Amino acid sequence: MARIPAHPDTFELQQVLEALVDPVRRSIVTQLDAGGQDIACGGFDIPVSKSTATHHFNVLREAGLIRQYYVGTSRMNTLRRAELDAAFPGLIDALISGPAGR
Amino acid sequence: MARIPAHPDTFELQQVLEALVDPVRRSIVTQLDAGGQDIACGGFDIPVSKSTATHHFNVLREAGLIRQYYVGTSRMNTLRRAELDAAFPGLIDALISGPAGR
Numbered sequence: 001m002a003r004i005p006a007h008p009d010t011f012e013l014q015q016v017l018e019a020l021v022d023p024v025r026r027s028i029v030t031q032l033d034a035g036g037q038d039i040a041c042g043g044f045d046i047p048v049s050k051s052t053a054t055h056h057f058n059v060l061r062e063a064g065l066i067r068q069y070y071v072g073t074s075r076m077n078t079l080r081r082a083e084l085d086a087a088f089p090g091l092i093d094a095l096i097s098g099p100a101g102r
Numbered sequence: 103m104a105r106i107p108a109h110p111d112t113f114e115l116q117q118v119l120e121a122l123v124d125p126v127r128r129s130i131v132t133q134l135d136a137g138g139q140d141i142a143c144g145g146f147d148i149p150v151s152k153s154t155a156t157h158h159f160n161v162l163r164e165a166g167l168i169r170q171y172y173v174g175t176s177r178m179n180t181l182r183r184a185e186l187d188a189a190f191p192g193l194i195d196a197l198i199s200g201p202a203g204r
Contacts, residue, residue: 013197014125021123023116090192095115 003070011064011087019063020095024048025056029065030096032079040074105172113166113189121165122197126150127158131167132198134181142176 020026024046031044041057048056057077060066064087067078084092122128126148133146143159150158159179162168169180186194 014123017119017123017197021116021119088196091196094190094193094196095119 005058005061005068007061007067008064011084013088015063016065016084016088016091019059019065022056022059024052025060025065026095028056028060028077029079029092032066032077033081033092033096038076038078040071040076042074107160107163107170109163109169110166113186115190117165118167118186118190118193121161121167124158124161126154127162127167128197130158130162130179131181131194134168134179135183135194135198140178140180142173142178144176 020029027046028044032039041053042050044053046053046056057066057068057075060077061068064080065084067080069076069078081092122131129148130146134141143155144152146155148155148158159168159170159177162179163170166182167186169182171178171180183194
């Protein structure tokens with residue numbers, strides 16, 4: 001159980017924006033949404049080292065943007081899309097769809 | 103003419119997010135939208151010094167969030183709402199309306 005990281009139950013706009021202002025973290029969110037399925041930490045197309053990627057996943061998890069769980073030794077990532085849409089209607093759509101996905 | 107600052111014609115999501123991640127700048131945008139009218143730089147309810155406020159207005163203007171012009175010696179601020187909504191549908195709404203305005 002200790003291997004499963006803690007996840008927040010509530011969202012703070014400030015923390016969510018601080019997570020999403022980073023382009024690598026925004027790319028992780030975009031890839032999760034586009035794929036429509038959970039992705040292992042090693043399965044993202046991001047131009048950073050493994051340790052830097054781990055930091056980015058931690059920031060996203062602590063802000064409530066993703067949920068993480070283990071399958072064997074792989075840490076999987078789920079976009080908390082429905083919860084985010086309920087807390088901040090339109091925000092994720094605005095950031096990852098259409099021209100805003102630039 | 104030299105007193106009228108330059109305004110960008112295009113928007114970059116990264117720059118817009120960097121402007122909006124600051125809570126004081128988000129408050130300026132929220133106050134402009136809520137008031138429905140232009141507001142002089144001295145007319146905002148923000149907890150910062152005049153020089154710090156000037157910095158925040160500059161960041162917002164350079165990101166394309168506000169348009170500035172002079173009336174006498176007062177620098178007025180306009181939210182570029184329609185242009186922003188066209189560039190990033192839903193983004194401003196998500197940040198300033200409802201629970202997201204926290």
